[in-house]
Amino acid sequence: MALHAVILAGGAGERFWPASRQKRPKPFLEVLDGVSLLEATHRRARRFASPGCVWVVCGREHAAAIRRETGLTNRRVLVEPRRRNTAMAMSWAAHHIAAHDPEAVLVVLSADHHIPDARAFAAAIRKSAKAARSAGCIVTLGVKPRRPETGYGYIQTGPPAARAHPGLRRVKRFVEKPDAARARSYLRRGGYLWNAGIFIVGARILLQEIESCAPDLHRALSPLAKAPRARSGAALERAYRRAPSLPIDVAVMERSRKVWTLPVSFAWSDVGTWLSLAEELGVAPGETRVVGGELISDDTGGNLVWGSERPIALLGVEGLAVIDTGDVLLVTILERSPDVRWIVSDLKKRGRRDLT
């Protein structure tokens, strides 16, 4: 019943443009800690998973870079023939890993999240794995909210899950990203946690839940039943062609009755936007934070600066993100920064592949 880390590296991180690009998306960026988010995730995974039990699921275009970055062997890098969202990525990983280790417990992680306290994180994973193993449930980590964040989904907690597993609770419901008023009320009322998208579940349990909660997805997986160890080829191709593109939350978590949550209070961020990075770094009135590059002047503070080789001077500005990637420059109000995804989609429409 070994713990297997499954690192999902399929996200584009578009709201992190222009640092995150198709060729070098967010997991590869050294945003914090001086290593890439991917490598930091890999190191966190190694606290509970042996080297032979760390897997990455990714697209073809990033496989080589991922092997270089993590030192993982070919075998451990599951290259999806096309992008089909997290439900399919997890399904294939569950199938593939179960073929090697039928008792495997999966710990599903995003390649581009930030969790400074790796020790507290590993302890939570072990506690969750114990429950997943003995109760056959799906455990999702629920992070105690620190602010009325509108960029995250929430988990409303239910009653304690089982006497044998103190701390774990049933999930009443998953809530999609709320508006500001609702987010504030969640914080006030309590009983709401940030959905960190970190799942701990036995591989076979996950496949069972897919069967009962997401029949379309289950059917798409059938070619893999005959070739469970396939890493490429016709069976995998067929499965991916048929698979619906769904996030695992929608396909399984919101429907399954086996989902528990472990409330955790360590710091966690999906580093999804410049705004969330600013919060992570402690940008506040008067406090500018610099990631790379050289800030030569700033009289006001309260800005986030992502520099390259060019020194940057700020004068009289506040609450800005100034992102200089060397080949593109973005200047945005931090609060508006999640909207950079519209710039990206506009650039794509205009065929500016050089800039996306």
Add this chain to the structure above:
Amino acid sequence: MALHAVILAGGAGERFWPASRQKRPKPFLEVLDGVSLLEATHRRARRFASPGCVWVVCGREHAAAIRRETGLTNRRVLVEPRRRNTAMAMSWAAHHIAAHDPEAVLVVLSADHHIPDARAFAAAIRKSAKAARSAGCIVTLGVKPRRPETGYGYIQTGPPAARAHPGLRRVKRFVEKPDAARARSYLRRGGYLWNAGIFIVGARILLQEIESCAPDLHRALSPLAKAPRARSGAALERAYRRAPSLPIDVAVMERSRKVWTLPVSFAWSDVGTWLSLAEELGVAPGETRVVGGELISDDTGGNLVWGSERPIALLGVEGLAVIDTGDVLLVTILERSPDVRWIVSDLKKRGRRDLT
């Protein structure tokens, strides 16, 4: 009684940092019109001055570039042994040119101003020169103010100067850069003009006025009396070492009784700051203006963008100047942009010659 254009190219243009640098100050920048401010000034001068009657006064470090830029011969470029402000620059030019042409009328211009209507400008110069010649006065152009500008000095006009020279008026007083309330009252009350720092005066009249208004400066010039055509050497060196560093307004204009002004209504700007360039270019709410570079996105408008090879995206920002010179990046509130000079002086203190 030929007209001689004397282009003063000694200014550092520090408030135009980081585009304006010690090695390549503002006169060399192609800010508007697709040619450098210096070359545009040269072309304006050629409307009233023959090729042999255009002179530039500059520092040693820029002499070669000025000759390249303007095509002027060595003889026409007066290289100051040190920087001593405009009073000394004009004094030397008057001395030197009078030695070649005792009846010369000087038209003193800054190398880095912007005057879109060159024809109206030349007409004003000719009218002023006529008065300067026949009445022996110093004519200064007074620009009808278009806004309560606090970045310019003002001229308060007196009564009409002489029946023979309609339009010209006596100068009641020169006023230093006012605060905002005062600038508004000047505009409301009328009778105030922007001091454009453009002077038309006979070379010998100027030297006489220096003698009576600025005795220290006059004494400093005495070595040149024996070597009036000196372009370098001990006499010039001595004169510059002794000369007080004063602007011509303080040394002569505010004291002389011979100063007249010609009110003009054509557009004029000293392009002194990013704010004045923004005004010149018509930056307004919703209207962003781009000088060089590529603006790939801007949802709000009202910004000034000075780009280099790197595309620039703006999101949610307004009233900003984003100045990317390739080696430095400045992001400033336009209203605060005149304060970049403090950044420059700070960088100098820190020995960052690479950035100033």
